[in-house]
Amino acid sequence: MSKEITSREKDYSQWYNDLVIKGGLADYSAVRGCMVIKPYGYALWENMRDVLDKMFKDTGHVNAYFPLFVPKSLFEAEEKNAEGFAKECAVVTHYRLKTDPDNKGKLIVDPEAKLEEELVVRPTSEAIIWNTYKGWIQSYRDLPLLINQWANVVRWEMRTRLFLRTAEFLWQEGHTAHATKAEAVEEAEKMLHVYADFAENYMALPVIKGVKTPNERFAGAEDTYCIEALMQDGKALQAGTSHFLGQNFAKAFDVKFSDKTNKQDYVWATSWGVSTRLIGGLVMAHSDDDGLILPPKIAPLQVVIVPIFKGDEQKGVLDNTIHPLVTSLKALGIRVKYDDSDNARPGWKFAQYEMQGVPVRLAIGMRDLENGVVEIARRDTKEKQTIALNGIEWYIKTLLDEIQLHLYNKAKAFQQANITPANSWDEFVQLLDTKAGFISAHWDGTPETEEKIKELTKATIRCIPLNNPLESGHCILSVQPSSQRVLFARAY
């Protein structure tokens, strides 16, 4: 099984695709740039979604649902946002098909069913939501409005990659409205911390929290906060963003409120989102050449039990032990599968579950049973141990926590080892080609220099870390004075 996976060394990009496809997470579809999220991948997304959803609710947010379509006139209302997304919009122009008179059994777009106004398939929902908020907000009593939406969005990207960049993707988008600037900024920062908490404590994915440069901001934002993760190939991945939108959308959609003194002002806004792209980051952060490695907290399956037997009689004996074990593992909230199917050999099953990144595998044969033991294998370290069956439930529970922590620590050590200072242009360029990772370097603060560096090296400023220490220096490219280092990287 595992031999079908291209190694990272040979072709990192193909390794990634192999993991996604052969690990059962997703599949290509007949629609350009769109993917099918397969049941195993969707179960992973459900686990991620459920954790995030609880975090959003615990911080006072509620869910709602807004239309898929944005009429063009609303879409263009906030000019920067519209400009930022115009080039990748799927546009609905007609509302009916009809039989092709020249070609029986085929359909054509009915030219008589042309929409008066074209509808944009939402690439993001600020426009439709702020147009709605206009009707919901009159007074300070209506604020804050703390709403999240789980939805599909479409961005017509030219080059797509499974999970990382697809024309359609699933995400959540929070859209909040506030009476003061300070409150909106606080909200944007709070949600950044929620994302970081989720990435680190559930995905075992260490991230750097920071602020984007104006060049890299979300179209229509005053400030874009982000969490940036590091992949095994040394490229960065933007894992989530939280935007302080100022009053831009409130002004574009004329959303005002009256405060306690009856004074009118525009409402302050934030938006924040993470998407199925996170799954791409998860795959690339932890996995190895034998397949996926998934953190226990969000793995669809945490434990698989493979019986080793010949014939129904042995199977029956094993069942007598394994069925109660499954029950007691489930009672501890552990997601466990007893794979007693007889259509594959144990070795094949082992490889299959390795490929799928199931954190813990148990194998039990007749001799194990006689000795009251079981073989337990960790997916992350590939370590195998023989452990007493008695009390194994708690051993497994602890082991899952240990694996979760180990994955995080390993990724954290990798991240720390791959934040490298560069103090000259030569050093910068050399680092990018030899070590990659985050490069911490001085930048003169101008969009021109940033753009130039990107042109020359494909490296972008990933972020200015939060609480970045001030340090005088000189821009690696322009040699102009600089007051702080920023983090550069090539990125997904």
Place this chain on the structure above:
Amino acid sequence: MSKEITSREKDYSQWYNDLVIKGGLADYSAVRGCMVIKPYGYALWENMRDVLDKMFKDTGHVNAYFPLFVPKSLFEAEEKNAEGFAKECAVVTHYRLKTDPDNKGKLIVDPEAKLEEELVVRPTSEAIIWNTYKGWIQSYRDLPLLINQWANVVRWEMRTRLFLRTAEFLWQEGHTAHATKAEAVEEAEKMLHVYADFAENYMALPVIKGVKTPNERFAGAEDTYCIEALMQDGKALQAGTSHFLGQNFAKAFDVKFSDKTNKQDYVWATSWGVSTRLIGGLVMAHSDDDGLILPPKIAPLQVVIVPIFKGDEQKGVLDNTIHPLVTSLKALGIRVKYDDSDNARPGWKFAQYEMQGVPVRLAIGMRDLENGVVEIARRDTKEKQTIALNGIEWYIKTLLDEIQLHLYNKAKAFQQANITPANSWDEFVQLLDTKAGFISAHWDGTPETEEKIKELTKATIRCIPLNNPLESGHCILSVQPSSQRVLFARAY
């Protein structure tokens, strides 16, 4: 508050809209035929979705996600299905907007970004899913494939109504593949029973299970099973459908499997779905002229506690009792809100929560506290009682069950009282105009007669009930012989 709701007697249709809008379930949007599902309505949908999702998983199904778009060539592959939906398809023809050269700040569709092949926004996903299944199914070992999808779909309906008929709606669609016809039929029937179970035991909505006539079948199905509910105005509402699709989609997409003897055959299929339309049915089945009445099992809020006090000191005293009560209600799994906001009087709050259909309301003032009692009001019967605070948690838990049962029994009695036999055309027509409800009548079994009855009366055959007793008679319209009665009604 409640005086703002139009009464059912005055204008049933306006009453419904008032409940949906003023009850906070949904709002109109800027997109023709599309609605915004507001947080309260979405919380209701989440509760419904979670119960259904568990039911699907308990019956062996897994979730996945397929693309929003269906290339036209795939869409038209299953001809009947394509024909059935062609007239209501939103079609994406372009993938880019550009700045309008004649109108600064405005955007136009970029004519150079025309898609080679148009994309249909899914009205249902059989085509895209069966095109995918082709790659997933080779052998009997790959079967059955039991997949469900939670998604948005778009059907460009000309006349729309909040929840009941919207251009975009949320739904789930199960798509299963089987090795035998018998197994597929069994699946279609099983899911019908799941839907009926959900409607009756969670929505408190009694339904009739039946089969559609060929005229009313889903486009592309061999058989459509349905559950039909009755609204208070005597109109029927199709609340869910489950289709046995035969081998139609397998043939259209060439999906074959080899059985144990290596013989090739086309795969057998089912699909089944329920949507946010259910919320419309829920509203119309139980509510009254004062607002929504929601069944406790799926109500976003089950209990609201309104304190009656003057000043902070009294408030503090009440808090000391109410906070622990809230904690212990939550510990029992009860969704409770303590509305201690000071921006509205108790009477206003009472009306507000009545409007929103919160099943149980507690009101506690200082004197109640002194007497160790609380006033408890049921939304469904409007009964109020004074109950000892001590042990109130269990009283409430029991009361919620009682309300759930009462709503079902009331709706069931209404349904039973409104299934009326008609034995002649005159009787049939008179019943439709005076009593409505389901009319049980003989029909000659021809699509022509069915169509004629629909033309003359707007009544359709809602279903042929499962296990319908055979009975000789004569068709109410054609007077031809008939072997069984079927259920007619005017419907949403």
